[in-house]
Amino acid sequence: MPEPALTALRPPLTPTPLAGVYVAPPTNSPLHPGTPQVWLVDTVTHRVTAARHAPSLLDRQELAKAAKFLHGSDRDTYLCAHVGLRRLLGGYLGLPPGAVTVSRAPCPGCGEPHGRPVLPGDTLHFSLSHCKGLSLLAFATTPVGVDVEAVPPLHVVAETSDILHPREAAELAALPPDEQARAFTRVWTRKEAYLKGLGVGLSEDPAGDYVGAGPAPAPPPGWSLTDVLVPEGHCAAVALRLPAPASTPLLRPPDPDGLRPRTT
Numbered sequence: 001m002p003e004p005a006l007t008a009l010r011p012p013l014t015p016t017p018l019a020g021v022y023v024a025p026p027t028n029s030p031l032h033p034g035t036p037q038v039w040l041v042d043t044v045t046h047r048v049t050a051a052r053h054a055p056s057l058l059d060r061q062e063l064a065k066a067a068k069f070l071h072g073s074d075r076d077t078y079l080c081a082h083v084g085l086r087r088l089l090g091g092y093l094g095l096p097p098g099a100v101t102v103s104r105a106p107c108p109g110c111g112e113p114h115g116r117p118v119l120p121g122d123t124l125h126f127s128l129s130h131c132k133g134l135s136l137l138a139f140a141t142t143p144v145g146v147d148v149e150a151v152p153p154l155h156v157v158a159e160t161s162d163i164l165h166p167r168e169a170a171e172l173a174a175l176p177p178d179e180q181a182r183a184f185t186r187v188w189t190r191k192e193a194y195l196k197g198l199g200v201g202l203s204e205d206p207a208g209d210y211v212g213a214g215p216a217p218a219p220p221p222g223w224s225l226t227d228v229l230v231p232e233g234h235c236a237a238v239a240l241r242l243p244a245p246a247s248t249p250l251l252r253p254p255d256p257d258g259l260r261p262r263t264t
Contacts, residue, residue, distance in 0.1 A: 043080035081135035145197030
């Protein structure tokens with residue numbers, strides 16, 4: 001039986017079906033400057049496939065980290081996300097997935113090699129995020145960050161609202177209580193996607209940057225920020241550093257099925 005194909009996810013104007021979202025290489029749709037491609041992985045549906053591919057595709061560090069998870073569902077999510085990442089990177093780069101070398105960029109704050117994950121050559125940029133049952137993978141020609149989160153109970157929002165920018169906290173407080181949990185998750189995914197794109201993650205105070213808690217994101221200067229459509233009970237966002245005016249070579253993955261991923 002053939003492997004199901006990856007289906008790209010387009011935010012947020014038109015809903016995208018969540019069918020067939022794993023392990024074939026990406027399709028023949030090039031990456032254009034200023035436009036990320038975002039892929040959704042259903043890590044519950046494809047956990048068996050991921051476990052089968054993991055030993056031949058993941059490096060020692062990834063396999064060791066997977067083995068440390070106490071809960072099988074967390075291990076399944078991690079393996080699905082990282083096997084999917086390797087397959088996509090191989091497709092974009094024209095390499096066998098197991099031959100892709102991923103390292104860490106220097107941290108913008110301290111210079112140590114624990115910044116965002118990078119590839120040799122700095123031509124293709126990517127970001128990965130996962131929560132229980134879902135993973136998002138983003139690819140672009142400039143630094144990119146993606147985040148997906150489950151919407152938490154309202155009491156969790158009340159306990160963590162101090163991590164928001166003052167304007168975001170005020171926008172959140174002005175909403176009816178039954179809208180606050182989703183709005184909090186929406187602003188948090190925007191914020192974390194942006195910080196991941198910068199390469200600092202949560203080592204930087206998340207309250208320091210305003211990204212908006214309302215329906216429309218407020219991208220920081222030099223960045224685009226877009227909400228990503230994901231299954232009910234979750235929120236997601238992708239942040240992209242805007243390209244310089246000079247042109248960037250297009251990266252064109254193979255096209256095994258004639259399908260085209262949707263782009264943001």
